[in-house]
Every structure is written in C-alpha cells, then in structure tokens.
Amino acid sequence: MTVGLEHFLVVGALLFCLGLAVALSKRNAIGVLMGIELMLNAVNLTLLSFSRFQDTPHKVAGQTFVVFVITVAAAEAAVALALAVSVYRNRQTVDVDQLNLLKS
Amino acid sequence: MHGAGPNLAFWVLAALTLVSAGGVMVSRNLLHAVLFLIVSFLGVAGFFILLSAPFLGMAQIIIYVGAIAVLVLFAILLTPRAGRDNGETRWAAPGVLLSIALMAVLLFVITDTKWTTAKDAPEITAADLGQALLSTWVLPFEIASVLLTAALIGSIMLVRSPEEEAEDALQ
Amino acid sequence: MSLLMLITDNWYDIRDLGNVSHEILYQLDRVLPYSLVYIIAALMGFVASFLIFVLPSQLFVGVLGERKIIGRMQSRYGPNRVGKFGLLQPIADAIKLIQKEALTPKAADKAVMYIAPIVFVAPAVLLFAVVPFGGHSVFADIPVSIVYFIAISGLPVLAAFIGGWSHANKYSLFGSMRIVAMTISYEVPLVLSLLSVVLITGTMRLGGHDGIDGIVQWQRDYHIWLIFLQPLAFLIYFFCVSAELNRTPTDIAEAESEIVAGYLTEYSGMKWGLFYGMDIGYALAAAAFASTVFLGGWSMFGLDRWIPSWLIIIAKTHLFYFIFIWTRGTLPRLRIDQLMTFAWKFLLPLSLANLLVIATEKVIWNKATDGNFDNFWVYIFAAVNILLSVAAVFIWARLLGYRPEATPKRPRLVNTASGYVPIPAPSREVR
Numbered sequence: 242m243t244v245g246l247e248h249f250l251v252v253g254a255l256l257f258c259l260g261l262a263v264a265l266s267k268r269n270a271i272g273v274l275m276g277i278e279l280m281l282n283a284v285n286l287t288l289l290s291f292s293r294f295q296d297t298p299h300k301v302a303g304q305t306f307v308v309f310v311i312t313v314a315a316a317e318a319a320v321a322l323a324l325a326v327s328v329y330r331n332r333q334t335v336d337v338d339q340l341n342l343l344k345s
Numbered sequence: 346m347h348g349a350g351p352n353l354a355f356w357v358l359a360a361l362t363l364v365s366a367g368g369v370m371v372s373r374n375l376l377h378a379v380l381f382l383i384v385s386f387l388g389v390a391g392f393f394i395l396l397s398a399p400f401l402g403m404a405q406i407i408i409y410v411g412a413i414a415v416l417v418l419f420a421i422l423l424t425p426r427a428g429r430d431n432g433e434t435r436w437a438a439p440g441v442l443l444s445i446a447l448m449a450v451l452l453f454v455i456t457d458t459k460w461t462t463a464k465d466a467p468e469i470t471a472a473d474l475g476q477a478l479l480s481t482w483v484l485p486f487e488i489a490s491v492l493l494t495a496a497l498i499g500s501i502m503l504v505r506s507p508e509e510e511a512e513d514a515l516q
Numbered sequence: 517m518s519l520l521m522l523i524t525d526n527w528y529d530i531r532d533l534g535n536v537s538h539e540i541l542y543q544l545d546r547v548l549p550y551s552l553v554y555i556i557a558a559l560m561g562f563v564a565s566f567l568i569f570v571l572p573s574q575l576f577v578g579v580l581g582e583r584k585i586i587g588r589m590q591s592r593y594g595p596n597r598v599g600k601f602g603l604l605q606p607i608a609d610a611i612k613l614i615q616k617e618a619l620t621p622k623a624a625d626k627a628v629m630y631i632a633p634i635v636f637v638a639p640a641v642l643l644f645a646v647v648p649f650g651g652h653s654v655f656a657d658i659p660v661s662i663v664y665f666i667a668i669s670g671l672p673v674l675a676a677f678i679g680g681w682s683h684a685n686k687y688s689l690f691g692s693m694r695i696v697a698m699t700i701s702y703e704v705p706l707v708l709s710l711l712s713v714v715l716i717t718g719t720m721r722l723g724g725h726d727g728i729d730g731i732v733q734w735q736r737d738y739h740i741w742l743i744f745l746q747p748l749a750f751l752i753y754f755f756c757v758s759a760e761l762n763r764t765p766t767d768i769a770e771a772e773s774e775i776v777a778g779y780l781t782e783y784s785g786m787k788w789g790l791f792y793g794m795d796i797g798y799a800l801a802a803a804a805f806a807s808t809v810f811l812g813g814w815s816m817f818g819l820d821r822w823i824p825s826w827l828i829i830i831a832k833t834h835l836f837y838f839i840f841i842w843t844r845g846t847l848p849r850l851r852i853d854q855l856m857t858f859a860w861k862f863l864l865p866l867s868l869a870n871l872l873v874i875a876t877e878k879v880i881w882n883k884a885t886d887g888n889f890d891n892f893w894v895y896i897f898a899a900v901n902i903l904l905s906v907a908a909v910f911i912w913a914r915l916l917g918y919r920p921e922a923t924p925k926r927p928r929l930v931n932t933a934s935g936y937v938p939i940p941a942p943s944r945e946v947r
Contacts, residue, residue, distance in 0.1 A: 244356075252362065
C-alpha cells in the first residue's frame with residue numbers, strides 16, 4: 242500500500258490526541274508541558290504533510306509556518322519551565338493539583 | 346511516496362513516534378517520560394525528512410532534542426523536592442475521554458474527506474525557505490525575534506533567585 | 517606507465533573511491549532488486565568511512581598515538597611494553613576492558629544506565645556520513661550537511677547527561693550538569709561561526725564537485741582555504757569544538773581531581789570503554805569536519821589531480837587531530853566559571869562581530885562585481901580579515917582584562933631529580 246496524505250494525517254492526529262491526553266491528565270506541571278510539546282509537534286507534522294502533498298500557489302508557506310511554530314514552541318518552553326521553577330521556589334511543589342491558592 | 350524505502354520508513358517512524366509518545370503517557374518515572382519524549386521528537390524529525398523538508402528536520406533535532414528536551418531535564422533537576430512520579434491528576438479520566446473523542450472526530454474527518462494530492466513533492470531548498478522568510482514573511486519573522494527576546498528576558502527575570510533581587514534592590 | 521594508466525577517468529581511478537563504488541553498484545543494479553542494492557550501498561559507505569578510516573585511526577592514532585605523543589610532551593615514555601613500540605596496546609586495553617566486571621550501583625536506574633553508552637556511540641557513526649572523501653565519494657550528500665552535523669553532534673550530550681543521571685551519584689550528576697551547561701554555552705558561538713562560513717559560500721552542502729555547489733568546491737573554485745578567509749571563525753570553531761569534545765583543557769565535566777570523572781564515575785568495563793573510544797571518535801569527526809570546512813577538505817590546490825583525495829582528507833584530519841592532542845598534552849584544566857566567561861563574554865561578541873564583517877564583505881563583493889564573484893576580492897578580504905581578526909582578538913581581550921601571563925624565562929621546575937626547589941614567587945601579580 243502506498244503511503245499517502247491520509248497516513249501522515251492519521252499519525253498527526255494520533256500524536257495530537259496523545260499529547261492532549263498527557264497535557265490534560267498529568268499531575269506534574271513539567272509533564273503537562275511535555276504534552277503541549279507533543280501537540281505542537283503533531284501540528285507541525287500535519288502542516289508539513291499538507292505542504293508536501295497539496296498543490297498550492299505558495300509552496301513555501303507550509304514550511305515557513307512550521308519555522309514559526311518551532312520558534313514559538315521554543316519560547317513557550319523556556320517561559321513555561323521558568324514559571325515551573327519559580328512556582329517551585331514559592332510552593333515547593335509543581336503538582337497542579339496542589340496549586341489551588343485561589344480556591345481558599 | 347513511491348518505492349519500498351519511503352513506505353517502510355513511514356511505518357517504522359510511525360511506530361517509533363507513536364509508541365514513544367504513548368511511553369510519555371504511561372511511564373511512571375518523569376525522567377523516563379522525558380527520554381520517551383526525546384525519541385518521539387526524533388521520530389517527528391524523521392517524518393520531516395521523509396516529507397522532503399530536510400532543513401526543518403535538522404532544525405527540529407537542534408531545537409527540540411538539543412534545546413527543549415535539555416531545558417525540560419534541567420527543570421526537573423531544578424525542582425528536586427517535587428514529586429518525580431509521572432502520575433495523573435484527579436481529573437485524568439475526563440481529559441483522556443476528551444482526547445479519545447477528539448481522536449474519533451479527527452479520524453472520521455481524515456478518512457471521510459477525499460483529499461486531492463499532488464503527484465510530486467515541491468522542490469523546496471533551504472535557500473527558498475530563507476528567501477521566503479525574509480521577503481514575504483518578513484513581518485512575522487521580526488515579530489518572532491521580538492517574541493524570542495521577550496521570552497529570554499522574561500524567563501531570566503522569572504528564575505532569578507530572591508537573593509539576587511535583594512542585591513539589585515540595594516543598589 | 518602502468519601507474520599513469522590508473523590516473524584516468526575510468527572507473528578504476530583510485531583518486532576517487534566514489535567511482536569504484538558507483539561502478540560496483542551499477543553492475544549490481546542489473547542483477548539485484550533495487551532495495552537490496554540500496555542496502556549494499558549503505559553497507560559499503562559504512563565500511564569505507566567507518567571501518568577503514570575511523571576505527572583504525574581511533575585505535576592507533578587515538579588510543580596509542582595520543583598517549584605516545586602526550587608522553588613525549590610530558591617527558592615520559594608512553595605505552596611501550598605490548599608488542600613492538602607498544603603497538604598492540606590498544607588491543608590489550610580492549611581485552612582488559614571487556615573482561616572487567618561491569619559494576620552497577622544498587623540505586624542506579626539500570627535500563628537508562630545500559631542505554632546511555634549505546635546512545636553515545638550511534639551519533640559518532642552518523643557524523644561521518646556527510647564528510648566528503650572525494651568529489652563523488654560522500655556517503656550521504658544531503659544539501660544541508662552543515663546543519664546535519666550540528667544537529668547530530670548535539671545528541672551525545674544527552675547520552676552523557678542521562679548516563680550521569682542514572683547512577684544516582686552526586687558527582688555524576690555534577691558532571692552531567694556541567695557538560696550540558698558547557699555544551700549549550702559553546703553551541704551558540706559555534707553555530708554563529710559556521711553561519712559566517714555559510715554566508716560567504718552561499719551553500720550548506722559540505723562536499724560538492726564540478727557543477728554542484730559545496731563548501732569544498734567553493735574553496736577549489738576560488739583557490740583559497742576558508743581558514744585564510746575567515747581566521748576568526750576558525751579560531752572560534754576550534755575553541756568551541758574543543759570545549760564540546762570535553763578534552764583536557766576543558767574537561768571540567770569529567771575532571772578527575774574535582775568530581776571523580778564526572779558522568780563516568782560509576783561506569784566500568786566496556787561501558788566506560790565505549791565512552792572513552794567514542795570521545796576519540798567525536799574528536800576525529802570534529803577534525804574531519806574542520807578540515808573539510810576550513811582546510812579545503814579533499815582538495816589541495818590542484819594536487820588532488822595526482823594524489824587520491826581520500827588520502828588528503830585523512831592526512832588533514834590527522835593533522836588537525838594532532839592539534840587536539842597538543843592542547844591536551846600541554847594546557848592545564850580550566851575552571852568552570854572561566855570557561856563560561858570565555859564563552860559568553862569573549863567568543864560570543866567576537867563571533868557576532870565576525871558575522872557582521874562577513875555580511876558586509878559579501879554585500880561589497882556582490883556590488884563591486886555585479887554578481888560575478890571573482891578571485892581578486894577574495895584575496896583582499898582574506899588580508900583584511902586576518903588583520904581584523906588579530907586586532908579584534910587583542911583589543912577585546914584587553915577590554916575584558918585578560919593580560920599575557922608572566923612567562924617564565926627559564927624552567928621553573930628544577931630539572932635535577934635530586935631535590936625539590938621551591939618555585940620563586942612571580943615578580944608581579946598574575947591575574
């Protein structure tokens with residue numbers, strides 16, 4: 242069977258859903274961040290497979306978008322991990338269940 | 346995709362990526378989860394190369410494996426007394442259900458749509474990508490660099506230790 | 517006469533092994549299915565680049581020659597017991613390492629500890645895939661070879677990190693943190709210095725031959741090595757890569773006297789041997805890469821018409837490797853804060869300035885020649901760049917407060933073995 246666009250899209254969708262499950266269900270804030278990174282990867286994969294298989298006037302657009310997503314992901318990871326470390330400094334935990342200061 | 350090589354590569358990469366992404370979900374040790382995450386990133390980089398975007402594949406390895414994964418490892422080591430288990434919250438079940446539902450919807454959409462696909466891969470070199478980034482997409486490019494600067498300064502300010510801030514306040 | 521017959525453009529032309537392998541594969545392609553030929557090509561590339569070049573170099577230049585040369589530099593004999601001149605020492609070492617007991621600490625994460633050496637070895641093999649040994653004998657002639665090299669050489673750090681973490685040992689963890697921190701710091705000027713190379717050559721392919729752009733082909737076309745055109749980039753690359761390779765002047769990650777060999781503390785037997793051997797493998801890869809990018813690769817100002825190109829690149833690699841050995845044998849270890857300061861305050865501004873200068877020169881070149889790049893400007897740029905580099909290094913070092921150390925006029929350690937004589941105090945304050 243020849244591999245086509247659908248196969249790549251299915252892999253991207255599965256990866257996205259796995260990332261979503263990780264991000265929604267993990268207790269550790271760093272684990273949540275890992276889920277988000279997986280989701281961003283799945284989005285990149287989908288973008289690139291469309292860019293590879295679809296005939297568009299802007300051929301480079303898909304790859305350009307992936308560059309921006311990677312950039313934003315790097316910035317997001319740095320800020321999120323800095324937040325995790327700074328939360329840890331104040332509360333001695335990064336467990337999202339215990340971070341409920343607003344709930345009195 | 347023609348020939349046995351790319352097809353085989355697709356299945357191997359799909360197995361690698363998805364199994365290790367599953368490993369992030371099920372592994373009980375947070376550091377093992379990060380290692381699975383790294384393998385998953387490498388698999389996605391392989392997909393990029395398979396989709397005839399070698400430059401982005403390399404960028405994926407440099408940025409995700411070389412930088413983000415290392416950042417995550419550092420963050421784990423910098424939070425030593427936090428839990429190292431990769432456990433689930435009390436609200437895990439709805440989250441997993443939601444993602445399964447989303448997966449069902451996405452799979453339905455993908456299989457139901459008739460995709461029109463081009464025969465050959467467009468030849469896009471790294472030079473083309475750079476040309477596009479600095480001509481058509483120059484505004485988002487500049488905004489991305491501003492975003493990176495903001496993230497850099499912001500994360501440095503966030504993780505500064507209280508002692509350092511006290512020293513600065515004195516001056 | 518028969519020798520001259522070999523130097524033709526026939527398939528048995530020994531100057532370029534790519535011709536031979538191409539001929540073999542072409543003949544095989546007639547009788548075998550395509551996928552099998554594909555695998556055979558991969559195996560041939562692996563055998564040619566790794567088993568013929570890397571492994572022997574590693575054993576006899578890396579393990580034996582390095583110890584011999586360092587011994588000579590430090591006024592002692594190197595290994596000289598096993599075999600003639602100690603030639604069999606690497607094999608004896610390997611046998612010793614294999615039969616040693618592989619210890620595993622009780623608290624260690626066993627799976628990770630076993631995986632780490634394997635993860636450390638794999639990228640070293642992958643790195644040699646893009647090193648061109650001749651116009652046509654590149655194993656993987658991908659158009660983004662430089663980025664590939666940077667990407668793959670970032671992987672062993674992770675292996676060292678997880679290896680050090682898995683021991684549940686304080687010193688290993690220190691070593692891991694140090695290696696990661698240092699690699700991240702030195703990665704930035706390294707990439708910037710290679711970026712200036714890409715900027716001036718306008719290609720990211722390492723090899724290239726007549727008709728195909730590539731860095732080696734660029735150096736052949738303009739009859740100049742990039743080390744003359746961009747001496748500062750070369751220096752920055754050299755410092756950064758020797759810091760990343762974790763060899764003695766900068767081996768703070770495995771400093772024996774401070775943190776007990778760092779991430780290697782708990783490794784024993786062949787697991788340690790893999791780390792040790794592959795350190796040499798990475799040094800060879802870095803040397804091959806540097807000689808390809810900065811020393812003209814397999815070209816030699818026309819001499820590659822007569823000498824097999826793979827011999828040229830191997831000779832250059834070993835020349836470069838000798839510089840690694842030299843620095844290792846003669847320089848003392850630096851402290852971690854000194855290394856970090858050096859990366860962020862010295863190398864990073866200099867590499868940014870270098871990038872700026874090169875970009876300006878590229879624009880001047882483009883404008884002055886209306887897009888037809890010619891040789892004349894390259895030589896002018898080379899002269900200007902050499903002067904600018906020397907000036908920049910000296911001025912920036914002065915601004916940062918580095919001064920030439922008080923150099924001793926005579927050997928400070930007394931050369932008679934009869935007694936210890938205290939070293940006289942230096943005449944002025946040494947910073």
